[in-house]
Every structure is written in C-alpha cells, then in structure tokens.
Amino acid sequence: MKARGAVLSRRGAYQAPVENWAELAVGEVVEVVRHAQVVARGTVEEVSLSGNVLWILPQGPQDRQLCLKSDGVIVRRG
Structure with a gap:
C-alpha cells in the first residue's frame, strides 16, 4: 500500500495548471478556472500555435467556448 502523502502529491500534480497551452492535445479534457471556481469543463477542440x-x-x-490566456483564466487537465 502506498503512503497517503504520495497519493495526494500525484493528485495535486494532475490538477496543476497548464502553463503552456500549446502542450494541450486535441480531445484532452480540461477545466477552465477563474477566481478559484471552475467556469467551464470540456474537451480541447483547437489551440493556437502561440498557446494564447x-x-x-x-x-x-x-x-464551443473561446478561452484567452490574457483574460487571466487557468486551464488544468481534468
């Protein structure tokens, strides 16, 4: 059995924000967070080359929804 701390740290890493949106793959499930609340959840349809x-x-x-990095939203895999 794994230690509880190891499980929690792996879960935290999974929920970590994606800094470079260009790394996201089409079809990947993501959550969009604004002011600590999930405002959208869905699958990635397209990402700009710049990742913005x-x-x-x-x-x-x-x-479908448009998300702009300049709006200050956080995207995390989910």
Whole structure:
C-alpha cells in the first residue's frame, strides 16, 4: 500500500495548471478556472500555435467556448 502523502502529491500534480497551452492535445479534457471556481469543463477542440487561445467543446448542449490566456483564466487537465 502506498503512503497517503504520495497519493495526494500525484493528485495535486494532475490538477496543476497548464502553463503552456500549446502542450494541450486535441480531445484532452480540461477545466477552465477563474477566481478559484471552475467556469467551464470540456474537451480541447483547437489551440493556437502561440498557446494564447484555446477552443473547448463543453459537455452538454452548449456551443464551443473561446478561452484567452490574457483574460487571466487557468486551464488544468481534468
């Protein structure tokens, strides 16, 4: 059995913010966080080459969403 601290640290690493959005792959599930609240969750549809613009397809009947790094949102794998 693994130590509790090891499990918690791995979970924390998984929830770490993605600094370079260009590293995200199409189809990857992400969460968009603003002011410590998840404002969107969905799959990556497209990422700009610069890594400053991200399109996600939210779960449910909503249209795709545009996320701009300049808006101060945090993206994490989820």
